[in-house]
Amino acid sequence: MRKWRRSKHSAASRQPSLPGLFTSPKSRRLATPHEQALDTARIRLVAGIFVFALAYTLIAGRLAYLTLMNDTPEIPVARPTLGDSVASRADITDRNGITLATSLPTTSLCVDAKRILDAEEAARELLAALPDLDAQKLREDLHSAKRCAIIKRHLTPKQSYEVNKLGIAGLEFRPDERRIYPTGRVAAHVVGYTDIDNKGLAGVEKQLDKRLQQERESVALSLDLRLQTILQRELNNSVNEFRADAASGLIMDIATGEILAMVSLPDFEPQRPGKSSDEALFNRSTLGVYEMGSTFKIFNTALALDSGLIHTGDSFDAINPIQIGGQTIRDFHPENRWLNVAEIFTHSSNIGSARMAARLGGARQRAFLARLGLTEKLPLELPEVGAPLVPATRDWGETTTMTAAYGHGIAVNAVQLASAAASIANDGIRVRPTLLKKLPGSLPEEKQERVVSSRTSSLMRGLMRLVVTHGTAREADVPGYMLGGKTGTADKLGANRRYTANARLSSFVGVFPLNAPKYLVFAMLDNPKGNTKTAGYATGGWVAAPAVGRVVAQIGSLLDLPPMTANMEAAAERQVLKPLGVQMLDGKPVEEGSNYASIETDSTTSSIQ
Amino acid sequence: MIRASSILFWFGLTIAASLAFYRTNGGVQSLEEQLRNLNASIEAEQQSLHVLKAEWVYLANPARVEKETRRHLALRPTAPQQIARLDDLTEILPTRGEAMSSVAVNATPIATVRTSLTARTAPRRAVAAKPAKPAAAMAVAAADTNHINERMVIQPAAAAAPTEHDPIGTLIDKLDAPP
Numbered sequence: 001m002r003k004w005r006r007s008k009h010s011a012a013s014r015q016p017s018l019p020g021l022f023t024s025p026k027s028r029r030l031a032t033p034h035e036q037a038l039d040t041a042r043i044r045l046v047a048g049i050f051v052f053a054l055a056y057t058l059i060a061g062r063l064a065y066l067t068l069m070n071d072t073p074e075i076p077v078a079r080p081t082l083g084d085s086v087a088s089r090a091d092i093t094d095r096n097g098i099t100l101a102t103s104l105p106t107t108s109l110c111v112d113a114k115r116i117l118d119a120e121e122a123a124r125e126l127l128a129a130l131p132d133l134d135a136q137k138l139r140e141d142l143h144s145a146k147r148c149a150i151i152k153r154h155l156t157p158k159q160s161y162e163v164n165k166l167g168i169a170g171l172e173f174r175p176d177e178r179r180i181y182p183t184g185r186v187a188a189h190v191v192g193y194t195d196i197d198n199k200g201l202a203g204v205e206k207q208l209d210k211r212l213q214q215e216r217e218s219v220a221l222s223l224d225l226r227l228q229t230i231l232q233r234e235l236n237n238s239v240n241e242f243r244a245d246a247a248s249g250l251i252m253d254i255a256t257g258e259i260l261a262m263v264s265l266p267d268f269e270p271q272r273p274g275k276s277s278d279e280a281l282f283n284r285s286t287l288g289v290y291e292m293g294s295t296f297k298i299f300n301t302a303l304a305l306d307s308g309l310i311h312t313g314d315s316f317d318a319i320n321p322i323q324i325g326g327q328t329i330r331d332f333h334p335e336n337r338w339l340n341v342a343e344i345f346t347h348s349s350n351i352g353s354a355r356m357a358a359r360l361g362g363a364r365q366r367a368f369l370a371r372l373g374l375t376e377k378l379p380l381e382l383p384e385v386g387a388p389l390v391p392a393t394r395d396w397g398e399t400t401t402m403t404a405a406y407g408h409g410i411a412v413n414a415v416q417l418a419s420a421a422a423s424i425a426n427d428g429i430r431v432r433p434t435l436l437k438k439l440p441g442s443l444p445e446e447k448q449e450r451v452v453s454s455r456t457s458s459l460m461r462g463l464m465r466l467v468v469t470h471g472t473a474r475e476a477d478v479p480g481y482m483l484g485g486k487t488g489t490a491d492k493l494g495a496n497r498r499y500t501a502n503a504r505l506s507s508f509v510g511v512f513p514l515n516a517p518k519y520l521v522f523a524m525l526d527n528p529k530g531n532t533k534t535a536g537y538a539t540g541g542w543v544a545a546p547a548v549g550r551v552v553a554q555i556g557s558l559l560d561l562p563p564m565t566a567n568m569e570a571a572a573e574r575q576v577l578k579p580l581g582v583q584m585l586d587g588k589p590v591e592e593g594s595n596y597a598s599i600e601t602d603s604t605t606s607s608i609q
Numbered sequence: 610m611i612r613a614s615s616i617l618f619w620f621g622l623t624i625a626a627s628l629a630f631y632r633t634n635g636g637v638q639s640l641e642e643q644l645r646n647l648n649a650s651i652e653a654e655q656q657s658l659h660v661l662k663a664e665w666v667y668l669a670n671p672a673r674v675e676k677e678t679r680r681h682l683a684l685r686p687t688a689p690q691q692i693a694r695l696d697d698l699t700e701i702l703p704t705r706g707e708a709m710s711s712v713a714v715n716a717t718p719i720a721t722v723r724t725s726l727t728a729r730t731a732p733r734r735a736v737a738a739k740p741a742k743p744a745a746a747m748a749v750a751a752a753d754t755n756h757i758n759e760r761m762v763i764q765p766a767a768a769a770a771p772t773e774h775d776p777i778g779t780l781i782d783k784l785d786a787p788p
Binding site for chain 2: 232568
């Protein structure tokens with residue numbers, strides 16, 4: 001006991017209890033190694049206490065701050081709402097926000113065969129619940145070694161409920177989604193379609209696949225579903241009426257280049273593209289390149305007038321067909337006389353156009369077509385864009401020059417043709433087509449690219465009007481809309497690379513209202529057959545022009561263009577024809593001031609007739 | 610004595626704190642449960658909203674509406690001649706003199722036109738007034754609202770077991786097999 005007590009004493013003197021922590025340095029003077037160790041321990045202890053004290057102070061301070069001084073409301077625990085879109089792939093809408101493609105939540109069913117107790121019974125029950133399953137494949141899946149063998153994709157909620165009710169162990173449901181196209185085939189070629197895994201395979205679905213997968217914000221196309229529906233219906237009517245093999249067409253906003261409607265017939269159900277033929281899946285408006293025929297005379301004539309070398313009143317010999325390079329250039333309705341430029345355009349004379357082009361020369365012609373974007377692949381928001389077939393510069397001889405004048409020997413797609421024609425009508429400013437909606441006002445001021453002069457553009461608009469009032473497209477006229485344009489009837493190349501006489505592409509490109517061009521409508525029928533109503537003719541003026549007329553009559557009011565009254569239209573027509581120096585009297589264009597008391601005498605240019 | 614009472618005090622305080630904690634904890638848990646349910650039903654609502662939207666686009670598709678219109682109504686696409694601007698009425702409408710002379714020629718007093726107009730609208734009004742039995746009309750209205758409510762409010766339980774309504778399945782079936 002004593003020993004213990006003494007030893008305790010001595011221990012106490014050597015190891016001071018806590019109050020001795022802060023002993024004076026005096027005691028350290030006699031520092032033995034033993035005491036030094038004690039000192040170190042002491043310092044560490046102090047440091048530890050300090051750290052803990054600081055931590056507790058911080059905690060106390062934070063507590064006081066949070067409870068007493070912080071007056072912000074409690075952080076809401078509720079998650080932010082998920083927004084409108086439930087699906088992970090973004091929607092595609094038309095320009096007015098109407099859904100063209102969206103995704104619905106579904107479930108996919110897979111099986112872990114190892115956990116299946118009775119494969120036969122499971123197979124029997126599953127077949128009863130999902131009758132369209134392949135029994136053979138189902139049995140294989142139920143016996144496979146896979147952890148998750150997919151039995152069926154995209155079960156509807158009702159189906160997955162039915163399967164769940166069976167209570168088979170080993171079945172697993174995985175959330176999935178299925179792409180649907182609620183508007184059906186109307187815009188099928190533009191929107192495109194996806195595979196079963198919602199990966200884009202065609203159209204905008206393919207072109208913007210990444211964007212659609214990564215962002216939730218829906219993509220607004222330039223299409224207007226209403227115009228699309230009208231264009232599709234009218235082209236369908238024309239295909240039926242003239243027993244055509246196919247058709248394509250588009251409506252374009254000239255000012256912005258937005259494509260408001262684009263149709264290719266035959267079309268397909270985007271919901272099940274696998275069941276459609278290649279013919280139906282083929283986009284004739286963008287992927288198909290064609291020798292467009294006489295619609296190219298718009299460019300030939302515009303070039304001629306813009307060059308300053310040829311004027312509307314200049315005449316060309318159109319008496320006899322031209323023999324060149326083993327080909328014969330002849331007119332469909334030969335006038336067999338000298339024709340002036342305006343007559344060549346309105347009567348669509350191939351001979352006259354060829355002679356005009358020959359005078360201008362191939363180099364100038366090729367450069368002009370390039371400026372209009374007709375010689376290079378068109379940039380457009382679709383994977384299906386056909387590159388034009390253009391002769392190489394070294395092959396661009398006189399034959400090419402003469403045939404290109406009336407749209408043969410060079411093949412472009414419909415959007416290219418329409419954009420180039422729109423550029424001519426758009427006061428000569430190049431129009432670049434797009435399938436995406438442009439937001440009004442937020443347009444970056446694009447560099448305006450001039451292709452022809454304003455003067456040439458106004459002359460061309462006058463000529464386009466004459467085509468409708470007394471030329472080849474009289475069937476297209478729509479009272480109140482000041483429509484003008486150019487017909488085209490191209491012979492199709494047969495299997496032997498020779499033109500066949502009875503297979504043709506008939507088209508019409510129309511612009512309205514010509515006094516202030518806003519919209520362009522293009523229609524093309526592949527291999528139409530004439531009927532009694534058209535006196536057996538199946539040319540662009542007889543089959544495509546009426547379709548465009550019907551479309552314009554219906555879309556005008558939708559585009560906020562109410563029809564002009566008779567007086568207004570007469571004034572607009574005077575304005576459109578004035579640059580040509582002609583006026584309309586009794587439905588015939590005559591030189592201003594020739595017969596009747598004229599309103600103005602602009603003695604600049606030509607006469608017709 | 611002081612010691613015993615202070616022990617009692619601290620003990621009581623502990624019990625009270627535990628009880629308060631228990632109650633709060635339970636409250637928070639039930640609130641969280643509520644929140645989960647609410648979120649689930651918001652999600653279900655959003656989903657059915659999405660499906661209804663898709664269904665609406667399918668039903669309001671111009672091509673479909675046009676087909677139905679041609680089948681059931683005598684309406685046809687509007688011709689440009691049927692459209693006029695208000696400002697153009699002065700040009701389109703006959704002037705007073707023309708109107709008077711045409712009236713004189715046709716000997717059709719304006720009053721007669723008016724009566725014929727009212728005569729034409731009168732039977733329609735009669736038709737509209739036909740369900741004059743207020744009870745029946747109200748029953749129809751009530752049934753309609755019931756129907757709407759049924760459709761609009763999808764309970765979470767109902768969403769999980771769509772035996773009655775299966776909008777997703779119906780829409781997909783319709784799109785897969787168009788008429």
